[in-house]
Amino acid sequence: MSPILTLGEALRAQARLQPERIGARDLDRAMSFALWNARACRLANALTGLGLARGDRVAVLAHNRIEWVEIYAAAAKAGLVAVPVNFRLVGPEIRYILEDSGAAALIAEDVLLGAVEAIGADLPVPRDRLVLLGGARVPAGWRGYEDLLAAAAETEPAVPVAPGDPWCLMYTSGTTGNPKGAIRGHRGMAMLALMTEVEFGLRRRDGALLVMPMCHANSLNFFSAFLYAGAPVNILSRASFDPELCLRTLAETGASFTSLVPTHYQMMLDSTAARARAGALDRVEKLLISSAPARIETKRAVMAMFPRSGLFELYGSTEAGWVTMLHPEEQFDHAGSVGREVVGSAPVRLLDEAGEEVPDGMPGELYSCGPYAFDGYWNLPGKTAEAFRSDYLTVGDVAVREAGGYIRLLDRKKNMIITGGENVYPTEVETVLATHPGVRDVAVIGLPDARWGERVHAVVVPRDGAGLTEDALLDWCRGRMAGHKRPRGMSLVAPDDIPRNATGKVLHRVLRERLVQQG
Structure with a gap:
């Protein structure tokens, strides 16, 4: 052993200790x-x-x-x-x-x-x-x-x-x-499961509904933690999210926990039937909102919709595992932050470009250190080395430390777009669009979206005489990239309309701000 x-x-071990107890189920x-x-x-x-x-x-x-x-x-x-x-x-x-x-x-x-x-x-x-x-x-x-x-x-x-x-x-x-x-x-996964049990106070009588x-x-992380705790895991086995089905399944399985992205919660809030059912779920004790920035208005509405449940907010990554946690009793006093370090991890370090720690209130690249960090990138030793400073790991997020040690994120993974809880990097989409013979230049950004948090938007410079249209290019994207990566909108512009720095790199943030202001 x-x-x-x-x-x-x-x-x-669970099969030996409680062989007849339900360990896992889906809708079938x-x-x-x-x-x-x-x-x-x-x-x-x-x-x-x-x-x-x-x-x-x-x-x-x-x-x-x-x-x-x-x-x-x-x-x-x-x-x-x-x-x-x-x-x-x-x-x-x-x-x-x-x-x-x-x-x-x-x-x-x-x-x-x-x-x-x-x-x-x-x-x-x-x-x-x-x-x-x-x-x-x-x-x-x-x-x-x-x-x-x-x-x-x-x-x-x-x-x-x-x-x-x-x-x-x-x-x-x-x-x-x-x-x-x-x-x-x-x-690392065993340690992360243990820390998850501690942070959420998981017990054998608990149960999870896995929606993500x-x-x-x-x-993966929550299924592991509940298995180690000897508690059942319930899987919502539907390709698309149905808020009423989610709440009905919570009730029927008696699950005490689920983890959802802000988009899921917003879909619940938009459903009259879902709101009515949520208030009666007295078995649900713990809710997590994660994987994308959550607006305080959304969190307040969720807490009102589930009055018997505590709301947690979590910041982490595939590479680092859990980094910070905002607990239910901290939601109102520290709105806008993602909490403080998870149990078992070292204090977060916020570093400037020279690798020096920045003072509280100043932005710095976030580095975390815990016993459950990943073991490196597959066949990419250079990228692995770039991610670490000694035992501290970064995924490129920028944050500030506020009073009391609470962490507030400023920008997630530089210019990453988070749409419906899915991560999309502009470069991935730009690389595909650039292969179209009618595209001279392209920049991809995320624009605010009430339902999905952000939507993918492409700003394209057509080649002279290409006769490129927005509809034709959007249709061309089908089959060439996943649906959540495909642009939902497009702007055809002149070359000078894409802002760049002195080295020629696209200023995605400037472009995003410009389009937001234009409406």
Whole structure:
């Protein structure tokens, strides 16, 4: 047994301590801890039976469904590395992740086969390791998920898994046009689960409703914490968010916790039926708002809608884990901040460009240090080195420290756009748009949006004589980038209308402010 329980070992322990208790469910089926552990063992043995060995990567492309928790647990038991792929991505984006990670197997949901087929015949995964989730018929060249499990043993895999081994490779949007794979190891994830239990006061009688995609760090972290606590995890298995369904599921499952982005809460606030149901949910004790900046007006309305529940706000990242927390009793006194350091982490450092700490009230790049930081970027030692100063890690966010040590964010990851809780980097979108033969220059920014927080907007300089139109270019984007990355609006401008600094870099903030003022 390793000094720190891996998630696979934690599941085995829960199956022994409370075998008949429901451990996980989605909208279609439920599993006891014993059944969950047995199926995870079967999957782990099935994957090793296909020739996968410790350290090999297994890519997963699926909407929210109960199999996610089986796959994560199976990877932990077999010493494999799960590579969650965002189901919103399209063929070229999926191809990049499969190639960059060197995926040795792919588990894909039947309704997403079109995205896989769009990659083409030269799929960068061994053909005998394509596994299909769901579907009445398994197409040629694929293996059925349930068929694999049925043919495998339930015995615990005899694979040595060390705390320092990688468990997940999570791809984050990249500032250079390509996403980077963040390596999350067993030790860091176990420590993050422990700190989550402490911060939220989780107990065995609690339960989580996971709404955020299971391919995101948010749901991965909370599913892990609730499993370690021996509490059930409930997965809202729908591709699109339905506020009334979310609240009905909270009531039916008796979950005491859920984590949502501001857009989700706003959709609840806009629904009369949802507001009426929310006030009667006396089992819900803890709500989290995260993944995007939350306006104080939204938080006040949420607290009024859920009078029996405490509202937490969290700041963190895939790389750093949890960094700061604003607790329910602090919401009104420290509006606009994201709280103070999470238990177990060192004090946040705010540094200027010379690496010197800035005084309170002055902006600086935020560096955090905790026992659950990621282990580096996959195959990018230079980017890993850039992210760290000694043991302190940055993802490029700028913040100030206010009275009492409370942290207020000024700009998230430089010019990153957060739309509906999804991160979009302008460079990614600009790189695609620049390949259009009629585009001479382009800059992408986020504009305020009442529903999504921000919407992606492209400012394009057409080539002379190209006859480019906004509608044609917006339509051209379809199939070339994920829906949340595609521009929702576009401005065709002259070359001098894109502001730049002395070195020629686009001043995204200046451009954004200009368009906001223009309305």
